[in-house]
Amino acid sequence: MKLHPHEPPRVELAQLPTPVVELKQLAKRQGVHRLLMKRDDLTGLELSGNKIRKLEYMVAEALAQGSDTLVTHGGVQSNHCRATAALCARLGLHVRLILRSAGVVPEMDGNLFLDSLFGAECSYHSPDEYTSKLDELVAESLAQEAMSGRKPYFFPVGASVPLGCWGYIRCVAELVEQLGCEAPIDLYCATSSGGTQAGLILGRALFQCEKWSVRGVPVSDSSDYFRQKLSELVRETIGLYSLNLLPEHTPIELVEGYIGEGYAIPYPTAIETIRLAGRYEGLVLDPSYTSKAMTGMFADMATRGPDRVPVFVHTGGAFGLFARKDLLA
Ligand SMILES: Cc1ncc(COP(=O)(O)O)c(C=O)c1O
Secondary structure, X not given: OOOOOOOOOOOOOOOOOOOEEEOHHHHHHHOOOXXXXXXXXXXXXXXXXXXXXXXXXXXXXXXXXXXXXXXXEEEOOOHHHHHHHHHHHHHOOEEEEEEEOOOOOOOOOHHHHHHHHOOOEEEEEOHHHHHHHHHHHHHXXXXXXXXXXXXXXXXXXXXXXXXHHHHHHHHHHHHHHHHOOOOOEEEXXXXXXXXXXXXXXXXXXXXXXXXXXXXXXXXXXXXXXXXXXXXXXXXXXXXXXXOOOOHHHOOOEEOOOOOOOOOOOOOHHHHHHHHHHHHHHOOOOOOOOHHHHHHHHHHHHOOOOOOOEEEEEOOOOHHHHHOOHHHHO
């Protein structure tokens, strides 16, 4: 079913709708009357997590353009790259991943192990090279693919472009079905490339859930950076798809102070949150995103009124934990 007259086409790949569950043990432990989780870690196994919702739209555009190859980039343990590799294998497409890696030969573990299992063609680049030469690396990969007779389609890290934002607009439509618009809900998610939070913000506005608040926890960059990045992404999406929304319908709300020393650098409270989620709910959080987001949520929900219902959007990433088992040893 179409969400909105201007919703772009999508290829159905994820297991949707994902369930909403009560976290009774964690709620008791954190002293709140109710704590819910949207299990977007269950969008699939290989295709798990938030990325696949966005990729459903990206891949539809790629196929419509006649592309047979997807090119994208991210960190060496990127969930986005792994989900892209898995969907390419499933759809019979070639995939090329440009990966940022501190070591020259990265360890084949976690998501990278799966990238290789799914047949992705990977190149590895030092953080300096990746940051300073990304545009050149992408152009080079696209040219090489074209020279090999393939038709590549490129999308940037996290698929956080207006088309990808539809993934989390759709997630809000599911939440409205599951929880109704009238409940005083605080939705929490990890924010990194921004498309997840931008989609939730747009969905909240489109489905007129005025009592909801969308509270992103930055895990990679400063709140100032995200205020600007999210405003731009939301504004571009509204413009591109002629959504009838004003800036006051799409407030940017961020829970600051939970990045730690930087992206993918864990810190003790976030590691403790991984332990708590495992011990009290049998849930797996990851070291880069969901552990920091849940740590931020625990602190933030204590400052909200007692009538508010926190809903954690579990965006997946479990494979990343396997590459960092040392944290819990
Ligand atoms: C497991 C996980 N959670 C959250 C995020 C953040 O989502 P976004 O990039 O849309 O901000 C990512 C993105 O890399 C992710 O892999």
